[in-house]
Amino acid sequence: MINPDWQLVDLDPVTWRHLGHFFAPGQYVRSAQPGEHGLFVLHEQGTVLRIVDSESGLRRDIVLDTITDPQQSAQQLYASGEWQRVHIVDKAHLAHVARTAQSNPQREKTLDQYYHSVYQLLWGEPAGYVSIPPHPGHWHGWTYAYLQDVISGLPVAPASLALGVLADGRWQIGLILICEGGRINKVTTFEALEAQSVKAELSEESLEALWKNIAETLATPAGLLLCSQAVFDTWIQQEEKLQVLQEARKQGEAYWRWGV
């Protein structure tokens, strides 16, 4: 999906400050969530090495010398109600993930494919890393396969996808992707457009003006979504994506156009 030679240019700092938190790849891989109270049991093929509570640190008081059934042990610990999530991790499994992921230079994979292979290695061995509750298999409803389908199924080439998020009378996010052959080749922001037509408002007129501007300046648009910050935040987090947008459209807080 990510072209190894992609261009990222004319990045409006305000847009980028609002997008930055999406760039940490760990959030798409891990089951541990920020701020969550978790218990981590590290063992090596059954022999417990260390038990760490994410809030209180080392837990020498928990008597657990061996793990024979990691799923059962995790369930039992979770059932105590003390932690929001229990992780039972085999150190040998983590070494295996690292060794396998890096067994060769992996040059045929794009960066996202490479990270996805790490994700599959981590969660593909049921006893290697047991998490209760388990990893959901998606990130707020977004899946890697869905995003791949979108990028590779665009109706024209090159095609642009754009997003405008409005708050406090200005575009907090004004993002444009240029895609071709299933790859994102260029990433830029509304800063790359003719400034006079980038009116900061949510309306059909604004949608059309931006659509035209992107077509003339960068590449044929295949999709453009304009919405408020509140709608954007909800859209990212909730699994029923289309429903969120349809509700927002009724309130005049989201406008979009899809297809050439």
Added chain:
Amino acid sequence: MTVTLTDTGLSIAGKEIAVYAGAVHYWRLERDLWPQILDCVQELGFNVIETYLPWAIHEIEPGSFDWGTIDARKDIDSFLQLCEERGIWVIVRPGPLINAELTDFGFPSWVLLDPSVQAHTAVGGLHLDAAWGLHPPRQFPVPSYASESFYTYVDGWFAAICPIIKRHLAPAGCIITVQSDNETCYLFHERTYATDYSEDSIKLYRNFLQERYASLDTLNAAYYSAYTSFAQIEPPRDCQVQQRSDMAWHLDWVAYKEYQVRWCVARIARMLRAHGIQDVPIFHDVAFQIRTPLDVAEMERDPDIDWVGMNLYRNKEGYRGGLQIIRYLAGTTRLPFVPEFGSGIWSHHPLTPTPDEQEFIMLLALMHGLKAFSLYMLVERERWQGSPITRHGTFRPEFAAFYRQLLSFAEKYQLRTLRRTPGVLVLLNFDIDRYAALASTMHYAHVDLYGFPSELFKVDLDLDLQWDAARESEMHPESWMGTVLASLEKQHIDYDLSDTHVDLARLVKYPLVFVPTIDFMHGEDQAKLLAYVEQGGQLVIGPGLPYLDPTLQAQEVLKKQVEKPGKTEVGAGSIWWLSTQELQATVEALTTPGAYRCADPEVQLVLQANDTHNLLFVTNPTAQQRDTTLHFPTTYRLKQAWGGGGQSGADEGAVSLKLAPYSVQIWEVLHD
């Protein structure tokens, strides 16, 4: 040497200049826009720029170089000539590693894909980059800096680029200093057992052991082993310490990792010299590490490396880490230099710094002793954002305004000649840090992605020690070191940081030195501290008194002088052996607050002076506005030089301060 390092900048054929620079990547900017962009650079007040010289950009096929004939933007000769015509000095960084957010970090792909070049991990895989955050935009096999094949390739690159650099060396040309490699440290995988286990690295490790021990008998005695050849020795691949006799083997691997970094930076510097880079200083930039495997004091002692700086990228909330770097540079290096001072940020960073943040971090750094910097980036380019000048040769006004004001301020007050006079040096204990590096595990690729607590990576060692090495290795508030720092800051005492590898000549410049100590410390470091005391220094140690060396063999240098906790007079000075609980009172007793005082303990004050100006820096490093009063001798008046237009009246001895969150004010101290 035509260009030499001074205390405040560089001297070029006898004329001293300030090193206030900024990065401009010629090959990423339209050739026709170079003049307009350099106009912008000079309009902001900059007369020094910096650029990488990117290997993979110029060497487009093995042995085939583009110097502008195919892509006009790669005409480095013309770019340097343009700088010369405009009187702009240039710092160049020819790598071989540059990063620069380039695909493959600027290494040619055929170099990376040569198996004899590739680094290996402890678990048997290659070491791929992209294993730490989202390094864009493709994973690549990291080269081993011990690989002889790698140096053969590098030599080919230097043979091509160095004649161009040589033609432009100062004073006739514009190039005033050259960097040897970039952020050398296992490409961000510096943890002890992560890498490098390639064949050439293990060979270098064995050479290192041979240098260190001279004979197998000596090594066998230290290792409790029976090797018959150095070739039999394998490095540890995880923490396997079960008893004291295992320590030397592990510690030597930790020390080897430090050695490899120094060895290759020095080797690359020698290669540059051999290719004609003479008469200008060669420097290196450390990414951010003030602990093993970086040994900055030792690196600056290397005769092939003239100067070591450290890079700094911080948001306001992370100011404390940035401040540590600046204090460490001020306490350790010849000229406190940040070769990459965050101005804007790489495109995959989680939080773009705002203009206010950039101002706060820069002024805070200058306040605590920064003497030379290069903004990275002064001119924006692909895969970068938030710089004062765009790639189109226009300003981003909200970012440019601060730098324009800063350069003008620097000129007016001769900023580079202003001096602090901190009387306190706090040393990190290198041996405690090595112990923490040794007693850790799970240094595998990608574990940084999984959200594990840091405690999960530690290994508890049962070695019958009296004091807690793991606890004292961190700067958390309950540790001895954390208590020292908190006590100094509460008293508004300005201090520098360094580590136990610093030279005695630097130690004796400080009347008071604090060092966290536990059961063990290298005998040479103990002897150096003792010499400092004998020459009149006040040395405060604790919570423990060393009686062992780091391999846990008897080593009583300080213990021979100190019988019990408290104060012991030795030579012309004293050793204070204090518990963590006794520290705060002793810090108060041993230090004298400055003439400028502020009731708010959160507010920081530092006075700097040169022959004509006295400037008082006042910082609010918190998220809340602070309203407080600054008290000072009535013989002085204060006039605000940065951050507003206030001033105190005559004979008042006090001024009210309103300090915005995360802000720095600078006041000029005047007297009749």
